Amino acid sequence: MVTLAEVAQHAGVSASTVSYVLSGKRSISAATRARVEHSIRQLGYHPNAGARALASSRSNIIALMVPLRTDLYVPVMMEIAMAVATTARGHGYDVLFLTGEEGPEAVRRVTGSALADAMILMDVELHDERLPLLRESRRPAVLIGLPADTDRLTCVDLDFQATGALCVTHLAALGHRELAVIGEAPAVYERHTGFAVRTLEGVRARAGELGVRVLHRPCEPGYAAMAATLARIFDERPGTSGFVVQNEYAVEPLLTLLRQQGRAVPEDVSVVAVCPEQVAVQASVRLTSVAIPAQEMGRRAVELVVAKLAGQPTDEVGLLTPELTVRASSGPLGGARAAGGTAAGG
């Protein structure tokens, strides 16, 4: 293994000079810098990560805790993780991949051993067990998701409350008075996952303001579960004409079932989804949707972490504003069928 000392000798300078060429923490004459850089390249030198971490007490590693659970939509998790990794590399950091498996203990282990300089946590629950440890620790942390108490915590998330409200506003404007929310799997609500709960709050608040009725039904993935859920909804509220779907695994089953029941989308029934753009666009009916900005969330989380590591102050909570894109799955209540008819607005 090539060491810094060897580079120094090869370039005919002292070790510290090499170190400073690398870190840029003091000015170096052009000639010296050139010689050192040449030696570095020629010898194929890479600084030893452990030694560097020990001497500088900085590992240049950001830990990312991803949920072990599989009831959330996996591509979103992955997209966030990818965005975290690429953004982190752009700032000179590597990413340590931790699963939720270890639980709160992982926080202790990683901060205690100085394995990582900072942490990013995904899938935060409203009353997450890891938060007390995070607050104690003096290492920077950023949450992707919003817990109940954000005191001394930095968070990034889509504004799901606004998202829920936005969906209702859209459907109400089209004349729909009875809405159903197809939600995540029951387990997601049972463990009080922030985004699911907040969406619902947003939906209910806006529905109250606009005087529309809302029925909420969690839903397991798959066709069978969706069929049962849908049957119960129309049983209980036959007049339901608008759906808000926050469950990627339910989107296609819902569309297929509606089709089979002879309910045309969007002529008879409108559907608005909260999902990644790819899902909305590739569905069998192009979906009116609020996109989940997974990349943006990952990117912002890293940028906040990096800012904190640089000692810059950051906001506690950074909520991204939802944007609703109208596609083919929503239209006015009682809108015209097929081509030709110009639908009258609600």
Next chain:
Amino acid sequence: MVTLAEVAQHAGVSASTVSYVLSGKRSISAATRARVEHSIRQLGYHPNAGARALASSRSNIIALMVPLRTDLYVPVMMEIAMAVATTARGHGYDVLFLTGEEGPEAVRRVTGSALADAMILMDVELHDERLPLLRESRRPAVLIGLPADTDRLTCVDLDFQATGALCVTHLAALGHRELAVIGEAPAVYERHTGFAVRTLEGVRARAGELGVRVLHRPCEPGYAAMAATLARIFDERPGTSGFVVQNEYAVEPLLTLLRQQGRAVPEDVSVVAVCPEQVAVQASVRLTSVAIPAQEMGRRAVELVVAKLAGQPTDEVGLLTPELTVRASSGPLGGARAAGGTAAGG
């Protein structure tokens, strides 16, 4: 930060004793061990990762390179990554999450800096640029996927050649003589991804042996692409009655389109998928499928890496035997419709 020296002082022993209690590399009297362990717990000591790595030249980190691309089915990548992470933790390793973005350079950087003790690579291409570097490097590496030349390389993968053959055997046994393979996106073949190419080889070889015709069509994700692909297939080979689908994004579009065209599954057309079990079970028709053992692959990769780190010899190539599970999407050619009729075997 609590250091080993502080623990030693607190327990009234020397630093080396504490170190040996931690590593178990020499025998310690029960009394001493108890005192040391008590001090460790009381002080909340965690060994400093950097110092440990420097002194032992082992970081206890395994690097995992995941593809940046999004044309492969993401949940499989994630499941592998999760399995790698949890298995690694079980062996005392953490996982560094690298995206393909950096390319071959990442291999150099990670091995050169001693950031990781070993590497696991996903999404290996037949002639992968990273392989020469891996062979040079004296650090253990395991590939998930099978390159063209496996010399001095350890690989884990599903036996996709056998998988392709198995699908054809199943369909041929049911009497189907004209098959179509719905493949991954064109880009996957263009970059010579091993698994896609090998499946096709297996399909063609077995088809040749059994005298059935095969048409292969790559397919972009989404309904529109699938519709076009399907039209071309029936146009070219109207007698097609068996489908092998190796593209998770195409499964549901295919089933929906067949339904819309009035082709019943499995009475008119049989479908066999190569996909994760979850996809097969949750599809609108429960799919006869060969499961992709993502967890098993991740787990085996780590176990191989750990064995190599321990200096144990390992096989070069470990191929998992595919298993075909018969579900509702495949049946005899010209099989009976609906309930009642007992289908005559092919």
Next chain:
DNA sequence: ATGAAAGCGCTAACAA
């Protein structure tokens, strides 16, 4: 069964 001490390769004062 335990201790003492020499590094591991690097960073960052302190000196010049």
Next chain:
DNA sequence: TTGTTAGCGCTTTCAT
């Protein structure tokens, strides 16, 4: 602008 040097916290020989 550059060099000298004292650690960073741990592992591991060498002693005892």
